[in-house]
Amino acid sequence: MVKIDVFAHVLPPKFLTKMQQIEPHILAHFPYMKNPLLTDLTQHIASIPNDHQQILSMVNLNPEDFVAADQAAELCWAANDELASLVRENQTIFPAGVAMLPLNNVPAALKLIDEQVVGSTELVGVQLFTQALGQPITAPEYEPIFEKLARLQLPIWLHPVFDAHKTDNNLTFSWEYELTQAMNGLVAAHYFRKYPNLKVIVHHAGAMVPYFSQRIKYIQSAENYADFKKFYVDTAILGNSQALALALTFFGEDHLLFGTDAPFGIPPVGPTAVIEQAINEMAITETQKQKIFSGNWLQLMGQ
Template sequence: MADPRRTDSVRSDPRRIDVHQHVIPPARSRAIAARAAAVGWPAPAWDEHSAIAMMDRRSIDTAVLSYAAPLAGPDDPDAARATARGVNEYTAELVKNRPDRFAHFAALPLPDVDAALAEAVHALDVLHADGVMILSNAHGRYPGEEAFEPLWAELDARSAVVLVHPTAPPGAPLPQVPPPLADFPYDTTRAALHMTVRGVPRRYPRVKVILPHAGGFLPYAASRFALAARLPRTTSTDTPDTVPEVPTTPVDFVTDLRRFHFDTAISPGPATLPCLLAFAAPDHILYGSDYPMLPEDWSTGFDTALDTYPDWKPGQLHAVNRGNAEQLIPRLAQEP
């Protein structure tokens, strides 16, 4: 007898909001393709028309675009600033022309905090970005560092949405294991853990931080990570006056980990999805495609797994597909 809870042929909500789609401006396409080829990953391609066609095939109403690659080399901050501004202006123009189909998270040229602050203000105030995107590490600098505090304070004052997108961690990748397979979820986990150990979610509760790919390994190992609350709280650069406000018990630590939002990109598997649902707050789970970094023919199975998961509670799939994203970005809410 068929399970009556399954929705193999009919989704509970056919129009998703995709919080994790990547824009590739024409000026950056060659660099992105070369970066992918260097690690053995398929070279992605993106343009407005093919993206909308893909979205129509996959019942995606609106995509939030972000640029998920280092902006420049570690020794060229001027190029990073220029690339961030160019990417953000290009994406803002796409959104201006098709606000019904696109939104965007602006790229910030970290680890230059002053430049990142200036770009965040420009993107949010002038380009009307829907949030910002930072990488899980900026040339080896992680987002919980004390130097990044002014940026978090500004984003908190604006109740901003921040996508923390993974990139390769310091060190060489394993042979035949491209970074997107293992290093990316590892670095997402590392960034989130670093932020929590340093008290960022606790001090800046108005910032809504999205962790892609179901948060990497964070939901699975949250209880293990919570042991960090039992360890000494200072670093070699802390003084008694600069020790940050941090979670002091394992329960508090897990509470702070659950402040994060999580997207479903490359994650609705039979082990991963139940783990995410068991850990994350119900209103903190969002649909993500990771297109075009994940080729469409690789990813439709994840959509099917999400839609046909047998243990959704009433209204939960709708919340994941679009309702939770509407809460984060209210302008994307459908007209009543």
């Protein structure tokens, strides 16, 4: 059975070079991006187990954090072209990629969706982050992106970033909190009711939501509780069968997708083996495992 990892990362070399021309010491700000598997395609492919495929998304090196609107749009466009080429040349291993958007240029982001994602077999959705330019992703100026993607029935990959206003950010807990807050913001803004075809794939198994689902049920409205269940989530929590079982119970067997965050998490090649083992150790049927490993992704893509 082919296993499709829906949340694996790359940092294409041409895009990295362009960003280093803007900020020569950019990797010093993000030392985890020095992982050679992000930029060296040969090493990256060699790290992927047999019978596995990856849906590729960019690491969170976002042009809008460094340059003005027009240049950010140009950089995103070129990065998406580079990623699409990488997918096209290796489509048996990388069935698809995920586009990046310039969040300081929403009109260009909407145009990019039309011209680089709609109808593409290489770029099948977009990646958004829990915050952009110091604002939550639910800020009103970003809403047209959600409206458009829902109308087109194109999925969003939701990835965490730190809240720069906080002084105690850490990789163990902060990103999960930011994901949870972003999910809560999307529900509170009634996006799933305003845009019924909205599809959001949340990293890290839905963060805190499965664990605190009863708090959601009894503190928030029944409508909100139902909306939280509309998220899709991946399995990228570095193992832990019991935690994954909570995610499956809350979001449902059709909304849990195999995703690893490779090549991050467990050196040197990422946590794929550990996460796969955790899924295989879950007390679920083989049919449910098949859904997680590939079936739910194929269903989401209409295949």
